[in-house]
Amino acid sequence: MDIAINTGNSRYQVDKNGYYGRFGGAYIPEMLYPNVEELQSQYLAILSDPSFQQEFEALLTDYVGRPSPLYFAKRLSEKYKSKIYLKREDLNHTGAHKINNTIGQILVAKRLGKTRIIAETGAGQHGVATATVCALMGLECVVYMGSIDIERQAPNVARMKMLGATVVAATSGSKTLKDATNEAIRDWINNPVNTHYILGTAAGPHPYPDMVARLQSVISEEIKKQLKAKTGSEDPNYVVACIGGGSNAAGAYFHYLDRENVKLVAVEAAGHGVHSGHSAATTQLGTIGIIHASKTLLMQTDDGQITEPYSISAGLDYPGIGPMHAHLYESGRAQFLSATDEEALAAAYELSLLEGIIPAMESAHALAKLKDLPLKEEDVVVVCLSGRGDKDLDTYIRHMKK
Amino acid sequence: MQNRIDQLFAKKQHGVLNIYCTAGFPELNDTLPVMTALQQYGADLIELGMPFSDPLADGPVIQDSSTKALQNGMSLHVLFEQLAGFRETIQVPVILMGYFNPVLTYGVEAFCAKCAAVGVDGIIVPDLPMAEYEHEYRPLFEKYNLHLIFLVTPETSEARIRKIDSLSKGFIYAVSSSSTTGKDKDMKDQQAYFERLKNLKLSNPVLIGFGIKDKATFEAASAHANGAIIGTAFIKAIEHSRNIDETVKTFISGIIQ
Numbered sequence: 001m002d003i004a005i006n007t008g009n010s011r012y013q014v015d016k017n018g019y020y021g022r023f024g025g026a027y028i029p030e031m032l033y034p035n036v037e038e039l040q041s042q043y044l045a046i047l048s049d050p051s052f053q054q055e056f057e058a059l060l061t062d063y064v065g066r067p068s069p070l071y072f073a074k075r076l077s078e079k080y081k082s083k084i085y086l087k088r089e090d091l092n093h094t095g096a097h098k099i100n101n102t103i104g105q106i107l108v109a110k111r112l113g114k115t116r117i118i119a120e121t122g123a124g125q126h127g128v129a130t131a132t133v134c135a136l137m138g139l140e141c142v143v144y145m146g147s148i149d150i151e152r153q154a155p156n157v158a159r160m161k162m163l164g165a166t167v168v169a170a171t172s173g174s175k176t177l178k179d180a181t182n183e184a185i186r187d188w189i190n191n192p193v194n195t196h197y198i199l200g201t202a203a204g205p206h207p208y209p210d211m212v213a214r215l216q217s218v219i220s221e222e223i224k225k226q227l228k229a230k231t232g233s234e235d236p237n238y239v240v241a242c243i244g245g246g247s248n249a250a251g252a253y254f255h256y257l258d259r260e261n262v263k264l265v266a267v268e269a270a271g272h273g274v275h276s277g278h279s280a281a282t283t284q285l286g287t288i289g290i291i292h293a294s295k296t297l298l299m300q301t302d303d304g305q306i307t308e309p310y311s312i313s314a315g316l317d318y319p320g321i322g323p324m325h326a327h328l329y330e331s332g333r334a335q336f337l338s339a340t341d342e343e344a345l346a347a348a349y350e351l352s353l354l355e356g357i358i359p360a361m362e363s364a365h366a367l368a369k370l371k372d373l374p375l376k377e378e379d380v381v382v383v384c385l386s387g388r389g390d391k392d393l394d395t396y397i398r399h400m401k402k
Numbered sequence: 403m404q405n406r407i408d409q410l411f412a413k414k415q416h417g418v419l420n421i422y423c424t425a426g427f428p429e430l431n432d433t434l435p436v437m438t439a440l441q442q443y444g445a446d447l448i449e450l451g452m453p454f455s456d457p458l459a460d461g462p463v464i465q466d467s468s469t470k471a472l473q474n475g476m477s478l479h480v481l482f483e484q485l486a487g488f489r490e491t492i493q494v495p496v497i498l499m500g501y502f503n504p505v506l507t508y509g510v511e512a513f514c515a516k517c518a519a520v521g522v523d524g525i526i527v528p529d530l531p532m533a534e535y536e537h538e539y540r541p542l543f544e545k546y547n548l549h550l551i552f553l554v555t556p557e558t559s560e561a562r563i564r565k566i567d568s569l570s571k572g573f574i575y576a577v578s579s580s581s582t583t584g585k586d587k588d589m590k591d592q593q594a595y596f597e598r599l600k601n602l603k604l605s606n607p608v609l610i611g612f613g614i615k616d617k618a619t620f621e622a623a624s625a626h627a628n629g630a631i632i633g634t635a636f637i638k639a640i641e642h643s644r645n646i647d648e649t650v651k652t653f654i655s656g657i658i659q
């Protein structure tokens with residue numbers, strides 16, 4: 001497994017101080033220093049340890065169901081006149097890529113001797129993936145979720161509870177993902193010794209962005225092998241992924257970061273439109289600042305107050321992006337596009353009818369930009385289908401044309 | 403001119419009372435009346451909170467005061483307008499406490515210059531790491547004679563405490579337990595930690611904060627350090643106050659008399 005590769009020479013990977021270009025770092029209060037320092041000093045050694053890799057791989061194979069298929073979407077390809085492959089993270093246990101990270105981090109937590117796990121969740125996918133691995137390992141699990149999200153994601157709340165997790169409502173601020181993350185960080189401050197925080201995306205203080213990217217990098221590791229077998233080349237022309245915090249994109253890009261012939265496309269959620277006042281398109285609307293202890297691009301007022309984003313997709317409804325992605329944006333390595341609610345819905349209905357696959361609302365944002373790429377017939381495009389649409393059925397039914 | 407925080411500790415080494423209040427709370431224009439009353443009734447230091455949308459190190463009471471202050475219209479620009487000329491009436495040292503994002507957005511140098519211009523003496527930014535401060539921002543704070551005050555916790559190693567001591571100016575903020583603000587933890591459990599701090603014979607004075615809420619906890623903390631910081635309990639006291647002056651008077655007399 002390549003998750004422990006030395007990234008010292010890469011322009012796009014984290015540097016020894018925890019930065020990607022001018023983004024990243026660990027802007028943490030002193031109360032968090034021992035926890036974060038422990039992770040910083042140990043995560044690479046743990047990830048490169050053969051016993052860790054063996055256990056991680058075995059669970060990914062037998063429990064998650066990896067490798068996830070790389071599926072040639074024939075009818076979708078005909079429609080967009082190119083060769084489109086879907087990386088089927090939706091077929092993973094628990095229905096999304098999130099489980100790759102939670103399996104890895106629970107193994108890290110065990111090696112650090114932690115007995116209690118906390119997590120934040122927006123739509124509930126990461127919360128379910130965390131509750132799942134905690135049940136698997138018999139560890140106590142507390143998931144923070146905005147009180148507004150608890151109301152609108154009832155099935156995932158029920159799943160977490162059935163899996164034995166305690167779901168705690170975040171009632172501060174705007175009562176959504178940003179505030180759930182604040183509450184998880186506050187819990188960690190108050191429980192500095194026995195608790196590991198399984199952060200769900202490639203954001204937060206160093207080493208989380210890098211650790212999460214490495215654990216998700218199994219996605220691009222598999223794409224390389226699968227594409228080689230199917231087309232004779234490891235490299236597609238495009239890798240397309242949606243971005244909230246950016247964990248599925250980080251995993252899908254990881255082994256292609258330094259292969260500049262592969263175009264990386266990131267799709268943010270434009271909500272009702274980038275300039276509508278109801279959007280989550282961070283690179284378009286954001287400026288540099290600190291969110292959840294990371295220096296990155298975020299949506300904020302002129303006075304430095306973090307603002308509330310909007311997207312139909314709860315998983316993309318985050319006012320920042322991970323520091324690696326801020327650097328990919330600023331350096332021009334990745335092309336950033338955005339899809340509106342309406343475009344994403346249309347793409348979800350299209351994939352359902354053309355390929356018999358109902359995608360997650362988040363993944364539908366990535367699919368929605370196929371129409372805007374200057375695709376040629378010989379172009380090979382890999383779209384990361386990060387999750388399945390079961391959790392979004394209410395939304396899909398509500399918006400379905402009569 | 404010598405920094406007012408240093409002047410204070412030059413003449414008072416025991417029982418220094420530092421009270422925290424959120425700027426623009428409970429009403430937007432209460433900032434100065436609260437500060438005036440704090441000085442009048444015996445606070446030695448005033449720590450003024452710059453409200454932030456996402457105060458990670460704070461418990462619910464200070465979070466809510468921050469949210470309320472933002473709803474009231476508080477911002478760094480408004481705060482500096484309110485503070486213009488406050489040195490005509492208030493002589494005690496004043497520290498601004500807040501998170502790094504609003505300061506970064508305001509511009510760190512512009513912020514320091516403004517603090518110096520209105521007469522602020524020190525800054526607490528809990529999420530500005532020591533390494534970033536040392537490599538990037540220290541010359542700016544020193545240029546404007548602003549003391550940056552760092553936190554230490556029961557989990558902070560001795561080597562790190564010494565490093566923090568070497569970078570801190572004014573005093574060191576010793577967090578009584580690893581927690582967010584306003585948590586009730588038993589002060590007795592922290593005795594060993596306070597003793598350990600005392601025995602390090604640091605070059606800076608030490609004030610203890612988090613969980614200090616009344617005369618008993620203030621005196622317990624003061625016995626081990628140069629004084630203590632009260633935040634959450636004071637915010638609770640003034641939250642629904644109809645008469646700021648009277649509330650502050652009652653609150654402080656309950657602590658130091």
